[in-house]
Amino acid sequence: MPECAFAPWTDPGAEPLIRFRNVTKRFGDFTAVRDLTLDIYEHEFFALLGPSGCGKTTMMRMLAGFETPSSGHIELAGQNIVPVPPNKRAVNMMFQSYALFPHLNVWDNIAFGLKRDGMPKDALRERVAEMLKLTHLERFARRKPHQISGGQRQRVALARSLAKAPKLLLLDEPMGALDKKLRQETQFELMDIQEKTGTTFVIVTHDQEEAMTVASRVAVMDEGELIQVATPSAIYEAPNCVYVADFIGDVNIIEGAAHRAGEDRYTVHWADGQAPLMAASDKAFSPAQNAFLAIRPEKVLVTAERPADAVNAIQGRIHDIAYLGNISTYHVEVAGGRMLKAQTANTRRIENRGFTWENRVWLSWDSTAGVLLER
Amino acid sequence: MRLSWFNITSLTLGFAFLYLPMIILVIYSFNESRLVTVWTGFSTKWYGELLSNQAFLDAAWVTLKVAVFSSTLATVLGTLAAYALVRGARFPGRTLFSGMIYAPLVMPEVITGLSLLLLFIGIGLDRGVLTIVLAHTTFAMCYVSVVVSSRLVSFDQSLEEAALDLGCSPWDAFRLVTLPIIAPAVISGWLLAFTLSLDDLVIASFTTGPSATTLPIKIFSAVRLGVSPEINALSTLMIAVVTLGVIIASLISKRNFVREQQGVAGRH
Ligand SMILES: Nc1ncnc2c1ncn2[C@@H]1O[C@H](COP(=O)(O)OP(=O)(O)OP(=O)(O)O)[C@@H](O)[C@H]1O
Ligand SMILES: [Mg+2]
Numbered sequence: 001m002p003e004c005a006f007a008p009w010t011d012p013g014a015e016p017l018i019r020f021r022n023v024t025k026r027f028g029d030f031t032a033v034r035d036l037t038l039d040i041y042e043h044e045f046f047a048l049l050g051p052s053g054c055g056k057t058t059m060m061r062m063l064a065g066f067e068t069p070s071s072g073h074i075e076l077a078g079q080n081i082v083p084v085p086p087n088k089r090a091v092n093m094m095f096q097s098y099a100l101f102p103h104l105n106v107w108d109n110i111a112f113g114l115k116r117d118g119m120p121k122d123a124l125r126e127r128v129a130e131m132l133k134l135t136h137l138e139r140f141a142r143r144k145p146h147q148i149s150g151g152q153r154q155r156v157a158l159a160r161s162l163a164k165a166p167k168l169l170l171l172d173e174p175m176g177a178l179d180k181k182l183r184q185e186t187q188f189e190l191m192d193i194q195e196k197t198g199t200t201f202v203i204v205t206h207d208q209e210e211a212m213t214v215a216s217r218v219a220v221m222d223e224g225e226l227i228q229v230a231t232p233s234a235i236y237e238a239p240n241c242v243y244v245a246d247f248i249g250d251v252n253i254i255e256g257a258a259h260r261a262g263e264d265r266y267t268v269h270w271a272d273g274q275a276p277l278m279a280a281s282d283k284a285f286s287p288a289q290n291a292f293l294a295i296r297p298e299k300v301l302v303t304a305e306r307p308a309d310a311v312n313a314i315q316g317r318i319h320d321i322a323y324l325g326n327i328s329t330y331h332v333e334v335a336g337g338r339m340l341k342a343q344t345a346n347t348r349r350i351e352n353r354g355f356t357w358e359n360r361v362w363l364s365w366d367s368t369a370g371v372l373l374e375r
Numbered sequence: 376m377r378l379s380w381f382n383i384t385s386l387t388l389g390f391a392f393l394y395l396p397m398i399i400l401v402i403y404s405f406n407e408s409r410l411v412t413v414w415t416g417f418s419t420k421w422y423g424e425l426l427s428n429q430a431f432l433d434a435a436w437v438t439l440k441v442a443v444f445s446s447t448l449a450t451v452l453g454t455l456a457a458y459a460l461v462r463g464a465r466f467p468g469r470t471l472f473s474g475m476i477y478a479p480l481v482m483p484e485v486i487t488g489l490s491l492l493l494l495f496i497g498i499g500l501d502r503g504v505l506t507i508v509l510a511h512t513t514f515a516m517c518y519v520s521v522v523v524s525s526r527l528v529s530f531d532q533s534l535e536e537a538a539l540d541l542g543c544s545p546w547d548a549f550r551l552v553t554l555p556i557i558a559p560a561v562i563s564g565w566l567l568a569f570t571l572s573l574d575d576l577v578i579a580s581f582t583t584g585p586s587a588t589t590l591p592i593k594i595f596s597a598v599r600l601g602v603s604p605e606i607n608a609l610s611t612l613m614i615a616v617v618t619l620g621v622i623i624a625s626l627i628s629k630r631n632f633v634r635e636q637q638g639v640a641g642r643h
Contacts, residue, residue, distance in 0.1 A: 066536055086539040099537035103555045112551075113541030164541065 006216060007231075008041040015078065017042045017168065017200050018063065023072035025058055025224075032058045034224040036072070042167075045194055045201045047211035049247070050221035056204045057096075058224075060170045063202065064093040077167065087116075092166040096173045096204075098157040100145040106156050107132070107141040113164045131159040134193060151182050162193065171203040175210065183207075187214050208248050212236070220244050236296075241375050245294040250329075252300070252340045258291035258372060266372055268293050271335040277312045281372035295370035300342035302330055302355065303362050310364035316340065318359045330355065332363055397614060404607035411602045421608040431609060434593040438573060440504060441589060445511035446568035452512065453519025453568075454561055458549070460520075461527040462535075473524075479517045487514055488581030495582060502584030510582040511572040518571060519564035526560035527553075559627045566624040570617045 008014040016039035025033040033055040040046050048056045061067040062074060065086030073082050081089055092113070100109050110131050114124045132138045135155040140148050145156065154174065161169055174190075175183045191214055194201055205211050211218050212232040219229045220243075228240045239245035242253055254277065256270030266285055267276035270293070279293055306313050316334035323346075330342045342363055355361055403411055407418035425431055460473045479487060491510045500506055530553070538548035554561070576591040583592060590613065597606055 064536075064540055066539075086536070087542050087544055091540075093537075093540050095533050095537060097531065097533055099531065099533040101534060101537070101552055101556075103552075112538075116542035116547070160541070 019075040023069045026070040045216045047215035047218045048204045049211050054221045055224040090167045092161040093170040094157050094161040110159045131163050135159040168200045252295045254293040257288045258285040274335050278367040279372045280368045292373040293370045297341040297343040299369040301364045302342045306362045311367045313364040401611045404611040421604040425608050434588045434590045438589040441507045442569050442572040445508045445572045448512040449515035449568040450565040453516040454523050457520040457524035461524050479514045484577040488578040492581045503587045506582045510578050515568035522564040523560050526557045563624040563628050566620045570620040
């Protein structure tokens with residue numbers, strides 16, 4: 001797994017490729033990006049995730065040079081790039097709309113940036129051929145953009161932005177228009193290209209699954225601010241707030257009062273007359289501090305009887321069952337009308353399922369299964 | 376919907392109203408008789424006479440020169456003005472400027488001509504081909520800029536950004552991406568300016584000097600002495616040139632429209 005070996009952000013001596021320093025971007029009196037400080041390292045595949053209008057595109061456009069920060073500065077390989085115009089930056093952007101030149105064929109579109117650099121003819125031809133091969137577009141080299149399919153067009157846009165072998169490639173929702181299968185293929189293609197070329201990628205996506213698949217690190221944004229930057233697994237397993245936990249994947253949030261119960265262990269009193277829940281946390285909580293316990297549904301076990309050795313167990317009544325093919329999600333009503341979700345893999349045929357509506361069941365999980373959050 | 380008698384009648388009347396005078400002119404240009412109103416037989420001799428009439432040939436040459444230079448100049452200036460107004464950074468009073476560029480469209484020609492005349496006298500410019508070229512450029516430029524800016528408004532700006540991103544200077548981005556894509560509009564603009572210059576009488580007569588007589592001026596002064604079949608022949612030729620220009624311009628914009636539609640259709 002490259003993820004274990006590749007983690008420059010943990011190395012304090014590593015020089016980041018991109019450095020956002022207190023960058024703020026205002027449009028009139030509206031703040032699109034607020035006081036953003038972020039390092040992105042070479043060879044990273046960095047994903048930006050966040051709801052619509054949270055400033056992802058604005059951030060990319062500042063990197064590409066189409067917007068100037070209202071304050072703060074941006075460094076690329078140690079150089080302040082704010083005063084550098086877009087055509088002088090070693091950054092290429094793949095536009096969400098592809099922005100292919102309609103009057104040029106696929107070959108000329110890909111060669112466009114290389115010609116601007118005055119690359120010798122032979123080298124240029126070779127490079128374009130290489131790009132065509134990489135994106136499986138050899139057969140379409142002579143076609144105009146309106147004569148190829150959406151997926152092919154997307155690959156032309158990718159080839160065009162890759163051709164100059166930029167230090168940094170910005171992809172703004174590069175797969176928004178593709179169907180699931182083509183999207184997955186392209187994701188793997190991108191990762192492959194990234195491995196071959198060593199380019200640093202920053203990708204904007206609305207699709208959290210995509211971010212989890214391709215990214216070395218994920219940044220979750222909200223209203224122009226970074227909420228958490230971490231590896232996909234860390235974001236998923238250890239979100240730093242309820243917002244992130246909720247944004248990435250499905251989660252149960254149980255609110256309650258935390259009390260210290262030993263080394264890095266807390267009990268959470270979540271409902272009157274119910275046994276407190278046990279949770280591990282390396283964060284410190286003051287006595288009776290309000291806390292949120294976040295547990296992924298797939299970590300919750302559904303059983304008919306209370307498991308003998310269960311640390312946390314809650315009894316409830318099955319309210320609904322969502323059958324999703326490979327998995328089933330049980331919506332279970334517990335004390336105080338609260339609804340909890342539990343997911344199980346469907347290893348048995350549907351008619352052999354153990355539980356049905358209105359059944360009384362036990363939900364249980366380990367003390368390390370959940371994350372205790374302050375907000 | 377089927378054409379009713381009413382529709383057919385109104386269409387016929389309308390087109391007759393528009394084209395009958397011209398058709399009569401064209402027909403009489405092939406009349407053998409020197410008397411304009413009496414048909415005696417078919418002949419192309421007036422076209423021959425025309426070609427040996429040095430005064431007409433000189434006027435034709437002046438007109439052509441004026442039209443080519445002024446429409447080219449108007450196209451360059453009009454395109455740049457349209458680009459600046461559509462694309463340029465927002466500055467206070469931009470709307471006012473955009474509106475002002477269209478003023479010559481609605482300004483009575485007499486006034487445009489008169490003010491240009493006053494200007495040329497004021498700065499002591501000898502009136503001749505140069506002054507007509509300048510005058511025609513002034514009023515044709517706004518037509519070009521209308522045609523070009525309507526194309527630029529629908530132009531996807533991310534194409535220019537992509538060009539910059541790939542290493543173009545702003546001028547290269549304009550030259551290599553914007554211009555080729557808006558070329559049909561620019562060419563239509565040029566043809567429009569060309570035909571406008573060809574048949575302008577009012578502004579040309581205000582700004583011309585003794586050395587430069589354009590065809591419309593020549594025809595107008597000749598007709599005052601009586602209509603001759605030669606004038607008919609000359610006018611027929613001018614109608615042909617203008618018609619050709621208009622047809623080419625509309626074909627270009629139509630073809631471009633079709634291509635754009637295809638592009639849009641292919642995109643989804
Ligand atoms: N040129 C502009 N003028 C004014 N406001 C702008 C401009 N560009 C962006 N904004 C605003 O800034 C905010 C962030 O925009 P941005 O395009 O970065 O969002 P985004 O995160 O990319 O959203 P999406 O996921 O929908 O693409 C939005 O609220 C948007 O309305
Ligand atoms: Mg966006």
